[in-house]
Amino acid sequence: MPGLDRRPGTPCWIDLMTSNPVRARSFYATLFGWTFAAGGHADTGGYIVAYKDGQPVAGLVDNDGEAGLPDGWSTYLWVQDLEATVTAVPRHGGTLLSGPTDVPENGRVAKVLDPAGAPVGLWEVGGDAGFRLHGEPGAPAWHELHARHFPETLAFYRNALGWDASLLSDADEFRYATLGVGQEATAGILDATAFLHSGYPAAWQVYFQVSDTELDITQALGLGASVIDPPKDSPFGRVASLSDPTGSLFKTIEPPSRG
Structure with missing residues (x-):
């Protein structure tokens, strides 16, 4: 970056x-x-x-x-x-x-x-603050809001925070918007109404890039982490959800192979 x-x-x-x-x-x-x-x-x-x-x-x-x-x-x-x-x-x-x-x-x-x-x-x-490495192994790679009240939330990020938001999908089974389009996108909002359990708050999720999902999970488990959602393939890479040893949630993503 x-x-x-x-x-x-x-x-x-x-x-x-x-x-x-x-x-x-x-x-x-x-x-x-x-x-x-x-x-x-x-x-x-x-x-x-x-x-x-x-x-x-x-x-x-x-x-x-x-x-x-x-x-x-x-x-x-x-x-x-x-x-x-x-x-x-x-x-x-x-x-x-x-x-x-x-x-x-x-x-x-x-x-x-x-x-x-x-x-x-x-x-x-101000100055040179902010992260200076992004989309590389061991660094944050994607940022995603899991939310209910999707229309109101999307309107908030557009109108209060100036998002130039692109609606990737507006189907009942998958509703998703991104800040930017394609390779220029930097964040997303997912309508998580269908799978957010009652009492579970809406939250921003941080994805960290890894080179090998399975190897990363094995290492994380040995360090006291827990797997929340096992690895699964997506069009954007292989994704898993974990909890660190103190209970903080994070996600990992292994980009698709270019070869």
């Missing part, structure tokens, strides 16, 4: 809130080859930046329990004007959760709740 994609609403960062940072660091370091250093886009103690091949790919922050939030991955979307976006959020069915907050040298951030009930970060990026 030569530079940060600055189309409105494009994913630009991810971070993991974890109640066991030491175990999380060990897990992702072994599984994805990450290294770590203090710092990052949040001006809070204990924030750690993860690097793959020397490039920033994610953040880890200690979940001390005070916020009452479970461990889990968060996705941040790039916005050009955070103040204007935060003002637009409630007009289009969203709710401001926190911020805007200044992040020295890296811009400003806020957290909102979309109409589907999924939390998502907004980031007015």
Whole structure:
């Protein structure tokens, strides 16, 4: 990824809130080859930046329990004007959760709740912040919202966050929209009404690219992870869902062979 994609609403960062940072660091370091250093886009103690091949790919922050939030991955979307976006959020069915907050040298951030009930970060990026490696083994490769209330949610991302959204399918059995088209797409929204269990919240899902799905799963299980959905082939690659040793969900994707 030569530079940060600055189309409105494009994913630009991810971070993991974890109640066991030491175990999380060990897990992702072994599984994805990450290294770590203090710092990052949040001006809070204990924030750690993860690097793959020397490039920033994610953040880890200690979940001390005070916020009452479970461990889990968060996705941040790039916005050009955070103040204007935060003002637009409630007009289009969203709710401001926190911020805007200044992040020295890296811009400003806020957290909102979309109409589907999924939390998502907004980031007015400053400097060279954001992930610098994407779509490579050990780095994030795709970002996907699993949501109910699909029409209202899609309208929110279009109108509040400026998505130039393309409707990939609008059939009852599969409803899906993407930010961008084809190889230029950077994120998706899935109508998950049919398979989201009662009480299970809408949420953004992070996909990490791997070179060999089965080998990756075997290694993850040996490190204390659990398989939530076993590997299956899709037009976009071989996909699996896992839970890391502290219970945070993530997905892996092995791209189709080009040979």
